[in-house]
Amino acid sequence: MSRSAPFRPLSVPAPTLCDVTFSAPGAAAPQLNGHGRPAPGPAADEGLARRLRALACTAPLHDLDARKANLAGEYGVYAMAEVALAVIDLVTLNMDFDTGADHEEIVAKVLPRIAAQAPDRPAAEHERVARWVLENLINVGSVDRGFRAVYGTFDTDGAYVRRDYDFKLVEEVPGAGGTVYLRATDEAVNVLVGALDTDVTSAQIAAEVKLEVLISRGRLADAQLAAEQARYRTVQYAETLRKTLEATRRNVRSVDWLRTVPDMINEALDHVADRYRHENAILTNIRKARDEAEAVDARTGEHKRRAAELVDIVKDCIRRHTQLQSRLLEAGPLFRAEQDRQAFAAPAARTGLDLYGQLVAPVLPLPVEQATRVTDAFFARGTGLRTPAAVRVADLVEVLLTPPVEREHLGAEMPEPDLVATPDDSRFSEAQLDAATALLALPADAPRRLSGLLAEARREDPELPYLVALLAVHAASPPVGTAYRQGEQQLLFAVDDGTELIDPEFGGADLIVGTALLDAAGMAADRSEVA
Amino acid sequence: MTQYDADEVPQPDPAPDTGETAWGAPADAPETPPAALTPADAADAARLVSFGLQPKLLPARDVEYADLLRRYRDEPAFARLADAVAGGLGLVVLEVSTRAGMAVAAAEDSVFAVRMGDYARRASADSADRFLHGLAHLAIAAMSFPRPEDLADDGYIGRITVNGVDAFVRQACRRLEERAEQDGENTDPVTDAPGLESAWRVYARRSATGATKDARRLAGSTTGIIAKAVTFLVDSGFLQRTGDDAGGAYRTTARYQLQVRDMAGTAAMAELLELGIVPVSDGSASLLPGEETDDLDLVAEAGLPFHSG
Numbered sequence: 001m002s003r004s005a006p007f008r009p010l011s012v013p014a015p016t017l018c019d020v021t022f023s024a025p026g027a028a029a030p031q032l033n034g035h036g037r038p039a040p041g042p043a044a045d046e047g048l049a050r051r052l053r054a055l056a057c058t059a060p061l062h063d064l065d066a067r068k069a070n071l072a073g074e075y076g077v078y079a080m081a082e083v084a085l086a087v088i089d090l091v092t093l094n095m096d097f098d099t100g101a102d103h104e105e106i107v108a109k110v111l112p113r114i115a116a117q118a119p120d121r122p123a124a125e126h127e128r129v130a131r132w133v134l135e136n137l138i139n140v141g142s143v144d145r146g147f148r149a150v151y152g153t154f155d156t157d158g159a160y161v162r163r164d165y166d167f168k169l170v171e172e173v174p175g176a177g178g179t180v181y182l183r184a185t186d187e188a189v190n191v192l193v194g195a196l197d198t199d200v201t202s203a204q205i206a207a208e209v210k211l212e213v214l215i216s217r218g219r220l221a222d223a224q225l226a227a228e229q230a231r232y233r234t235v236q237y238a239e240t241l242r243k244t245l246e247a248t249r250r251n252v253r254s255v256d257w258l259r260t261v262p263d264m265i266n267e268a269l270d271h272v273a274d275r276y277r278h279e280n281a282i283l284t285n286i287r288k289a290r291d292e293a294e295a296v297d298a299r300t301g302e303h304k305r306r307a308a309e310l311v312d313i314v315k316d317c318i319r320r321h322t323q324l325q326s327r328l329l330e331a332g333p334l335f336r337a338e339q340d341r342q343a344f345a346a347p348a349a350r351t352g353l354d355l356y357g358q359l360v361a362p363v364l365p366l367p368v369e370q371a372t373r374v375t376d377a378f379f380a381r382g383t384g385l386r387t388p389a390a391v392r393v394a395d396l397v398e399v400l401l402t403p404p405v406e407r408e409h410l411g412a413e414m415p416e417p418d419l420v421a422t423p424d425d426s427r428f429s430e431a432q433l434d435a436a437t438a439l440l441a442l443p444a445d446a447p448r449r450l451s452g453l454l455a456e457a458r459r460e461d462p463e464l465p466y467l468v469a470l471l472a473v474h475a476a477s478p479p480v481g482t483a484y485r486q487g488e489q490q491l492l493f494a495v496d497d498g499t500e501l502i503d504p505e506f507g508g509a510d511l512i513v514g515t516a517l518l519d520a521a522g523m524a525a526d527r528s529e530v531a
Numbered sequence: 532m533t534q535y536d537a538d539e540v541p542q543p544d545p546a547p548d549t550g551e552t553a554w555g556a557p558a559d560a561p562e563t564p565p566a567a568l569t570p571a572d573a574a575d576a577a578r579l580v581s582f583g584l585q586p587k588l589l590p591a592r593d594v595e596y597a598d599l600l601r602r603y604r605d606e607p608a609f610a611r612l613a614d615a616v617a618g619g620l621g622l623v624v625l626e627v628s629t630r631a632g633m634a635v636a637a638a639e640d641s642v643f644a645v646r647m648g649d650y651a652r653r654a655s656a657d658s659a660d661r662f663l664h665g666l667a668h669l670a671i672a673a674m675s676f677p678r679p680e681d682l683a684d685d686g687y688i689g690r691i692t693v694n695g696v697d698a699f700v701r702q703a704c705r706r707l708e709e710r711a712e713q714d715g716e717n718t719d720p721v722t723d724a725p726g727l728e729s730a731w732r733v734y735a736r737r738s739a740t741g742a743t744k745d746a747r748r749l750a751g752s753t754t755g756i757i758a759k760a761v762t763f764l765v766d767s768g769f770l771q772r773t774g775d776d777a778g779g780a781y782r783t784t785a786r787y788q789l790q791v792r793d794m795a796g797t798a799a800m801a802e803l804l805e806l807g808i809v810p811v812s813d814g815s816a817s818l819l820p821g822e823e824t825d826d827l828d829l830v831a832e833a834g835l836p837f838h839s840g
Contacts, residue, residue, distance in 0.1 A: 049717065103742060138741070143751045145738035150722055163719035166736040174694050174740045174754055174778055353682055353796040355673035360700075362808050363669070364707055368662050368733050369726035370806050375665025376647065377802040382668050382795030383650070384767025384786075385622075385636060385643035387584050 049153050053165050056149035057187045060169060061085065064136055075129065077118045083133045086113050091170055092184040093316075100173055100181030107131060137170040138182075145172065238324050257335055265328055272325045276318060283314050428467050435460060436467045440475075440492060440513065447514025450494070454503055469506055472513050484523055491516045568608055575599060576613040580620065583633030584643070586768025586786060590632045603627050625793050630685075631785040636794050651759070653751075658725065659733050663753065666734065667760040669799065670700045672791045675783045682792050685785070691770075693761060693778030697739055697754050704731040754778055 064080035090109050094101030107130045114126040138145050146168040155161050169188040175181040287307075353359075359378070363371045391399065428436075439457055442448060450472050457464040475494035483491045494511040501510040579599040582588060590596045603610045604627070613633075617624050621641030625634040637643035653660045674696050675689030676682040708731070711718045720728035734753065741749035748755045761781055764770040769787035774780040 138738075140741070144736050145741055145752075146736055151719075153717065162722040163717065164722050165719050166732070168736075168738070171738055172741045172752075174697075180740050180742045353792065353800065354679040355669075355676055355682065355791070355796060359796070359799055359803065360669060360673045360703065362803060363666070364703055364729075364731040364734075366730050366806070366808070367727045368658065368730045370808075371730035372658060372662040372665065373806065374799050374802045375662055375669055378669045378672070378795045378799040379647060379650075379665040380639060380644065381636065381798045382672060382791060383645045383763060384586060384769055384790065385584065385641070386645050386767075388642050 049151065049163075052151040053149070053167070056147075056151070056165055057167060057169070059149060060137065060139070060147055064133060071132070073125075077121075078114065078129050079117060080129075080133055082117075083110060083114055083129065084137055086110050087130075087134055087137060088169065088184050088188050091182050092189055094182075100175065100183040103134070103180070103182060106134060106182060110134075134170070134182075138172060139168075238320060257339075261331075261335075265331055269325065269328050272321045272328070276321050276325075279314050279318050279321070283311060283318070287311060428463065432461065432464055432467055435464060436471060439464075439468060440471060442492075442513065442515050444490065444515045444517045447512050449499075450509075450511040450513055451501055451503055453513060454506065465505060472511055475513060476511060478516075483518060487520050487523060488518055489520050491518055568612060572609060572612060573616070575602070576609060576616045579603060579613050579633055580616045580622065580635065583617070583622070583624075583635040586632075587766075588632065588768075590629050596632065597629070600627060600629060600633065603633070623794070625786075625789040631789060634786050634789050636790055650763070659737075660751075660756075662730060662733055663737060663756050664760070666700070666730070667696070667753075667757045668764075668795075670696050671757065671760055671764065672787075672795065674699050675787065676791065682788065682796070685788070687788070689783040689788075690773070690780065691761070691783075692776065692780045693754055693758050695777055696757050697778075700734055700753070701739070704735040707731045708735065 061081040061084045064084055068075045068078065068080050087106060087110050090106050091101045094105065107127065110130050110133075111123075111126055114129050115123070118126070139147055144166065146166055149165045149167070150162055151165060152160055152162050167187045168185045170182050171185055172180050173183050359374070363374050366374075436457065439453060450469070453468055453472070454465045457468045471492070472494050475492040476496065478491050478493045480491065482488075492513070493516050494513045496509040496511055499510040501508050578595075579602075582590075582593070582596045582599065588596060590600055603613055610627075613627075614624055617633075617635055621638045621643065622635040623638050625631075625636055627633050637645070647661060647664065651660065651664050671691060674691045676687070677689075681687045681689065707729070708718070718729060718732060720732065737751070737753050738749075740752045740754045743749050748758055750756075750759070758779060761770055761779060764787065765772060765781070767786075769784055769790065770781040771784060772779065773782050
């Protein structure tokens with residue numbers, strides 16, 4: 001690996017298997033268990049195995065920091081595990097119902113953190129680090145795009161067995177239109193929030209109870225942590241539901257629509273309603289806390305900022321719950337439509353082979369060695385036929401000597417667009433608009449009558465009054481919403497006080513035209529609250 | 532060897548009471564039978580088989596093909612000759628009809644048979660890949676004909692998408708995983724014994740998709756493997772592409788139904804039986820791992836327990 005090459009060497013291939021061996025040296029075991037009987041039974045062993053697996057999930061992160069030394073260049077300054085956790089965070093938060101997170105989006109979002117770690121390094125290097133970390137979290141180098149850890153357990157008859165634990169942290173899933181999205185796996189989410197082997201529902205409730213307590217005691221820093229945990233839980237919960245609904249769509253009978261699913265949907269709807277109430281209450285409380293905490297010193301200022309962040313997080317939770325709820329409400333009609341399609345069709349003349357029930361389902365639990373015999377048999381007879389090519393030697397020479405067709409990288413050439421200049425048919429020129437704008441740039445404390453403005457405009461240019469009248473009429477219904485959103489400093493307005501306009505060219509009301517000053521700072525504060 | 536179905540194949544004996552108008556009135560049919568078969572007839576029979584070897588060719592689009600099919604139907608001697616040509620080439624005649632054409636399948640040792648090693652190079656070296664390629668074909672068939680009635684009904688047209696097949700298999704794998712978890716079973720395979728790993732785990736741990744440098748599908752991912760299978764089946768005249776949504780949408784042809792029903796399905800079943808897996812007599816057998824697993828219980832209505840073999 002040359003040190004000068006800029007990018008390639010960075011992709012030091014991840015070890016195909018992330019071998020993390022926890023097993024104790026084989027010699028130690030017999031000494032500890034004198035009679036050759038393992039002291040920890042399978043039950044005790046199970047907990048250990050679970051923790052070993054949990055521990056294994058963190059290994060790829062440590063591994064990143066261990067392997068950064070192998071990269072060509074000085075990458076020691078970057079904290080790779082930190083970047084990796086940030087990436088998993090981002091992927092988790094960007095996971096929605098239908099899609100996952102986009103590769104580029106994740107890279108772009110994690111860049112500021114990487115840049116902060118080494119501000120004097122070039123931006124290209126930061127991006128390289130981001131991509132390297134993301135690729136390694138997916139483990140692009142391995143065919144499964146996952147990790148494997150080896151650990152040991154005692155089986156039921158006391159023999160020590162080494163087992164492979166396969167897991168993924170960030171997985172790639174197909175999205176609409178052939179795109180590829182990222183999703184954080186359950187393992188990743190569990191590792192991330194540090195709540196291993198816990199029930200989704202109860203963990204969420206626990207997190208929220210904790211949040212309430214923390215807020216009531218004013219410990220906002222901890223509250224923020226708890227709120228973030230609650231959000232991860234929410235995402236995880238939504239993911240579980242999404243999978244179940246997907247199964248229903250595929251095969252009505254694969255899901256128990258008599259009891260299990262309706263129960264689950266009701267449970268989930270209750271859950272959403274419950275959480276919604278809960279989170280709205282939290283939102284109100286935090287808002288109050290935020291507004292009451294006056295930013296007199298740095299500490300309370302910090303509180304205020306944290307409370308504002310908390311508001312954002314809880315709002316995101318509410319958004320996700322709303323989304324979840326709408327999916328839940330769609331589930332019933334979806335079931336009925338699928339049932340119509342699948343169950344009420346005309347009965348078939350005769351029954352045949354049940355491909356799923358009699359082949360796929362029995363094959364999957366088999367050891368792969370045996371399963372392959374069945375799939376091979378199906379493959380041999382189920383793929384159709386191919387007519388073998390029969391080539392004459394004379395043709396063969398020609399075929400072999402034909403240079404390969406070069407692959408088109410760029411596709412067809414784009415035709416040069418034929419642009420036609422559109423004639424400028426504007427009623428007023430730019431200069432006229434400038435003149436009118438200057439005329440209407442009234443001081444805030446001195447509004448004027450439209451009649452006066454028109455007369456003044458007429459002295460400059462006979463066309464100008466039309467433009468001024470037009471602008472004034474527009475100002476009668478000023479674009480308050482736009483000004484508010486864009487944070488304008490002032491706004492032109494016009495009011496009708498009943499006076500009639502006396503003018504040779506125009507009729508109607510003699511509007512009072514003036515400029516209103518807007519409280520830009522106040523609006524900005526409001527906006528950030530609403531958003 | 533020739534195992535075509537009595538319902539499907541136009542019977543060699545004249546059956547004027549079927550009232551099919553499409554065949555027209557065989558005006559010269561009574562005259563031809565006495566004539567001895569000539570080399571020209573053999574050439575025609577071989578031509579019909581060669582049409583059958585072009586699975587994407589539709590009889591409705593080719594006058595000569597349609598004529599030969601009509602001749603197969605109307606002249607028993609010609610039909611026998613065509614069957615003999617096919618048999619000699621190592622082909623199994625599944626059906627001869629206007630909808631499917633001369634549907635022939637390759638016998639196991641035929642030169643026309645597809646071999647796994649030619650199909651996917653990795654598959655011969657890697658047992659996991661070999662299994663995944665085979666499973667992809669099995670899963671596509673299962674998704675194409677989800678219920679036994681669908682496979683039996685000649686008019687049924689199955690519709691599948693690449694992502695749909697993947698999701699379907701993943702769902703099944705997940706269910707097995709959940710069940711294993713409930714049973715407190717440790718499904719992590721023993722190190723250095725890859726053949727003993729459960730089949731579903733091999734599928735579950737392979738990634739569904741992956742970004743590649745040139746925006747093509749990652750060949751080793753499960754959707755890549757399934758896409759390869761459907762593309763191959765399109766070339767076999769078994770599927771027709773209907774759209775690009777969800778990784779590519781396809782519908783089945785009559786030939787595919789015949790092939791799965793009469794060839795592949797039975798062969799795979801026979802293999803499974805040989806492994807001693809399927810209890811033929813009654814359903815309440817070893818294949819139902821714990822009926823108490825009533826959450827997301829697929830087994831209840833999905834075809835298990837088995838009816839008689």
